[in-house]
């Protein structure tokens with residue numbers, strides 16, 4: 001069975017059993033306390049504590065999905081037979097619809113009947129006094145009733161107790177299913193979580209037991225299951241590694257033969273992850289999740305350089321077409337996945353990749369010269385190379401394996417942390433002594449006069465975003481904004497230059513909203529509540545638990561023209577803005593446009 005058929009059979013199986021099929025959510029999660037989407041349950045987190053909402057949203061208490069997922073925790077593992085950063089996670093979920101009995105029966109039936117697999121063994125929770133959760137006798141009994149001969153292993157909290165994800169959430173014991181791959185190894189294919197509890201803190205707090213917080217039983221217990229498509233395909237297609245399944249095999253053959261296998265695997269994993277991360281709106285930079293994207297891009301470029309470009313140069317040969325295999329891998333990845341994921345835009349992906357490639361290739365050339373001057377590279381030296389030259393840790397390791405023999409990631413991270421603390425202290429001093437009346441990071445004003453103008457520009461910026469989405473479509477997303485008393489500068493995702501007509505239409509929309517003198521007001525509410533409203537939010541921002549949602553409402557018709565998460569300040573009526581004009585529209589980076597707007 002190829003991967004397309006596996007995906008289809010999974011969704012068909014659960015659809016036939018009353019599950020609503022829900023599309024994958026973005027890799028950029030709603031939950032601000034987690035960086036990227038790591039599990040299928042993330043988009044469903046709220047339904048475990050409020051199952052009635054599932055009736056409203058899905059017309060069912062049971063759902064299934066194939067979720068784009070990304071696990072930074074596995075980055076260092078990539079290169080072996082079965083670890084990945086990006087993967088597709090198939091899962092079925094229930095918010096009070098069914099519990100252990102059905103969840104286990106479904107999983108058994110799907111694996112053995114639909115896919116024809118043999119289960120090697122299963123695990124169940126052995127219980128843990130530390131958190132006051134008993135052994136999961138019930139799951140054991142259910143497994144035995146299905147197959148009296150099944151091998152059951154009892155395991156502890158590290159392996160078979162899920163959650164909470166982020167700063168709080170549902171959690172509970174799990175049962176895992178292991179099947180054999182083509183190399184005869186037992187692979188964990190399915191993790192079935194029984195969300196019986198809610199914990200008002202993080203997993204670390206739960207395990208440390210020192211937070212004073214307690215596990216609370218969930219009113220309605222729920223089910224959350226996750227099965228990595230790639231690992232399952234390895235068992236179904238009887239391959240020895242995930243890279244020999246049909247999900248990767250067509251790409252594997254495109255890599256230069258002289259490359260080492262581990263490096264080939266890293267390239268395939270990273271290129272696929274890059275494709276999806278860019279498509280969900282990330283852009284390489286040194287901030288948080290964008291940094292993850294930049295790291296992946298730089299890693300594959302360093303590999304390409306070391307494994308191929310450098311060798312060709314050393315041989316004195318011309319840089320053949322073969323060195324551009326990364327671009328071709330991007331093309332092939334989009335071709336392979338485009339049918340299932342319609343938001344993959346090859347032109348944008350290639351453009352962003354190329355831009356970062358150009359930047360990093362220059363850095364690489366300088367970095368290599370510096371590396372050659374060093375005898376040994378310890379954490380301090382490595383951090384220096386990173387700091388001044390932009391060489392990531394992995395690239396330093398790859399570039400000078402001998403000189404970095406003793407270099408450990410922990411020590412490097414420690415240097416990084418020290419530096420961050422120093423620079424944070426510096427920032428505070430800088431802004432403290434700056435004399436700005438307002439500095440929210442986004443808005444800056446030196447005095448009362450400037451404050452009035454940036455406030456007008458700020459409300460105009462909200463209207464501008466709403467207007468862009470009206471004129472250019474809902475794919476327009478804020479990428480950043482910067483407001484001074486001179487102008488607002490607004491970056492947003494859009495693939496081409498705007499036409500003069502579009503610019504005029506956007507200005508007209510904003511000015512019409514100003515003419516209607518809409519009431520600008522805000523409501524303060526818990527973040528969880530706010531995400532349920534359809535208010536726009538800036539995905540890159542980390543929001544506090546309590547947020548403000550600002551809206552502009554036409555007081556005659558009641559129509560809401562914009563609604564956004566925002567800290568303010570804003571004008572009270574849009575009439576105060578004056579006249580809005582787009583002074584400039586230009587490219588900011590690949591796939592991102594920049595507008596400068598003024599109020600007159």
Ligand code: SER
Pocket residue numbers: 038039040041091162191192193224225226227
């Ligand atoms: N949340 C669990 C996991 O990711 C099951 O989906 O393994």
